[in-house]
Amino acid sequence: MMSTTLLLSAMAALLELDTTYVFQTLVSRPLVAGPIFGLLTGDVMAGIQIGVFAELLGADISPLGGVIPPSGVVATVIPLALHQTGIELYFGFFIGIAAALLYSHIDAYLRKTRFTWLVYLEIKIAKSPRVIWHTLCANLLLSALVTFVFVSLTIWLSTWAILAVFPYLTPKIHLAFQLAYLAVPWIGLAALLPVFRLKTR
Amino acid sequence: MNFWMRANMFFRSFFLQAGWNYVKYQNLGFAFVMLPFLQRLYKQDPGAFPTVLQRYLDTFNTHPVMSSFCYGAMAKQEEAIASTQSIAEYKEKVFEWTETRRALSITAASIGDRLFWGTIKPLTLLIAVLLWILLGVNFFETQNTYEPASWVLWIAPIFIFTLYNALAWFVRWKGIKISYSADPSSCFGLTYFDWNKTIYWLKKIGVIFTILMILFAIGSYLSTVEEFNLQFAVHTILISFFVLFSFITHRLKIPNVYLYLTTVIIFTVVCLF
Numbered sequence: 001m002m003s004t005t006l007l008l009s010a011m012a013a014l015l016e017l018d019t020t021y022v023f024q025t026l027v028s029r030p031l032v033a034g035p036i037f038g039l040l041t042g043d044v045m046a047g048i049q050i051g052v053f054a055e056l057l058g059a060d061i062s063p064l065g066g067v068i069p070p071s072g073v074v075a076t077v078i079p080l081a082l083h084q085t086g087i088e089l090y091f092g093f094f095i096g097i098a099a100a101l102l103y104s105h106i107d108a109y110l111r112k113t114r115f116t117w118l119v120y121l122e123i124k125i126a127k128s129p130r131v132i133w134h135t136l137c138a139n140l141l142l143s144a145l146v147t148f149v150f151v152s153l154t155i156w157l158s159t160w161a162i163l164a165v166f167p168y169l170t171p172k173i174h175l176a177f178q179l180a181y182l183a184v185p186w187i188g189l190a191a192l193l194p195v196f197r198l199k200t201r
Numbered sequence: 202m203n204f205w206m207r208a209n210m211f212f213r214s215f216f217l218q219a220g221w222n223y224v225k226y227q228n229l230g231f232a233f234v235m236l237p238f239l240q241r242l243y244k245q246d247p248g249a250f251p252t253v254l255q256r257y258l259d260t261f262n263t264h265p266v267m268s269s270f271c272y273g274a275m276a277k278q279e280e281a282i283a284s285t286q287s288i289a290e291y292k293e294k295v296f297e298w299t300e301t302r303r304a305l306s307i308t309a310a311s312i313g314d315r316l317f318w319g320t321i322k323p324l325t326l327l328i329a330v331l332l333w334i335l336l337g338v339n340f341f342e343t344q345n346t347y348e349p350a351s352w353v354l355w356i357a358p359i360f361i362f363t364l365y366n367a368l369a370w371f372v373r374w375k376g377i378k379i380s381y382s383a384d385p386s387s388c389f390g391l392t393y394f395d396w397n398k399t400i401y402w403l404k405k406i407g408v409i410f411t412i413l414m415i416l417f418a419i420g421s422y423l424s425t426v427e428e429f430n431l432q433f434a435v436h437t438i439l440i441s442f443f444v445l446f447s448f449i450t451h452r453l454k455i456p457n458v459y460l461y462l463t464t465v466i467i468f469t470v471v472c473l474f
Binding site: 020021022023024025026029031044045048049051052053055056059061062063066069070094098101108111112114118122125126127132133135136140170172173176177179182183184185187188189190191193195196 | 218221222225226229230232233251265266322324325326327329330338349351354355357369404418439448451460461462468472
């Protein structure tokens with residue numbers, strides 16, 4: 001369990017870099033990341049379902065300007081890590097989405113604080129251009145480390161919390177989470193129609 | 202600009218957003234992409250280099266894929282600055298460079314956001330989902346017992362990953378070449394492609410695919426119902442209500458993730474009482 005959590009967190013940290021900081025090949029989008037995490041947790045089918053649901057739910061937010069959408073990687077890795085311990089996907093998905101929203105605020109904080117030492121670094125860069133390479137590497141390393149710690153802690157804490165309250169969860173609460181989970185693809189599909197609205201020409 | 206310099210800029214362009222910050226946005230990444238070109242251009246004049254680099258460290262923000270059109274154009278303009286003979290001419294060329302960078306980054310961002318984030322990304326989502334459906338993978342059912350072959354599971358993500366990157370890498374590579382050789386009258390090569398027409402047709406395909414998906418989802422939902430009872434009626438009313446509600450939240454610019462989290466809380470409260 002511990003080794004899988006660390007493996008999933010390391011993979012999430014690498015994939016999260018692709019979201020904004022390097023490459024942007026979209027290997028980090030839930031549709032691709034879902035099956036990858038599914039493979040690591042031993043249930044590719046669950047990975048596909050979580051990937052499709054997470055991507056449909058986030059289809060109405062784009063990273064325009066300074067907007068930071070909820071992390072697709074976090075929204076995908078958390079439910080699958082919890083699913084591996086026997087927690088239902090509909091509980092995990094709720095935690096995953098909440099964690100993805102929280103992570104976007106942490107990322108925004110990182111981007112804000114980055115400027116405080118950028119002023120000092122710009123002077124150094126003008127003197128020695130090699131500093132740009134070091135600065136970018138340090139940024140990437142810090143972002144990956146933050147993602148790794150965040151994902152590991154969220155998996156560990158949410159597994160512990162759900163398993164503690166699990167005996168007290170009535171069938172009605174299960175039904176509520178299941179119903180909301182079933183509504184996700186419908187809400188997502190409804191959001192796609194305005195996304196493809198023809199505004200050009 | 203030779204092939205190897207272009208290849209170097211192309212590779213470095215993947216790191217454009219590595220130093221993203223809320224004040225100067227992609228300035229570090231932009232300087233990083235242009236660095237080998239500037240070092241070669243100012244090889245004979247190292248004293249001018251810090252001042253030149255300072256210009257590249259100013260605010261820069263555009264779409265990561267479409268940014269390739271800025272690199273070629275900026276390189277061309279920088280060559281003109283480096284070859285100036287007088288201070289007046291230098292100031293004029295620097296002013297032109299600054300204005301071009303500002304205008305080109307805004308235009309490229311607008312095209313890139315509409316084309317890549319607003320059209321190609323959601324369209325590839327639909328292509329993957331439709332591909333899975335055609336191969337018999339039904340993810341609308343939460344209790345799925347069907348075990349498809351592994352190639353069926355992987356073909357959709359591999360296909361859309363390849364499709365998106367083929368398009369994005371093509372634009373990245375071509376953008377540097379076209380913008381370097383094109384003149385300002387063609388918006389530094391931005392008018393080389395008919396972006397509006399491309400977006401228009403891709404969005405039309407997107408609408409057709411979305412309608413197909415909705416029809417399939419309705420069919421799949423109805424096929425799972427064993428009998429039309431009160432439970433089915435309650436499920437249908439609840440889902441229809443939240444779909445209609447999502448149109449309202451969309452108009453209010455509230456993202457669907459908040460609608461989902463609210464749905465969970467409302468359903469839990471309703472189910473408890």
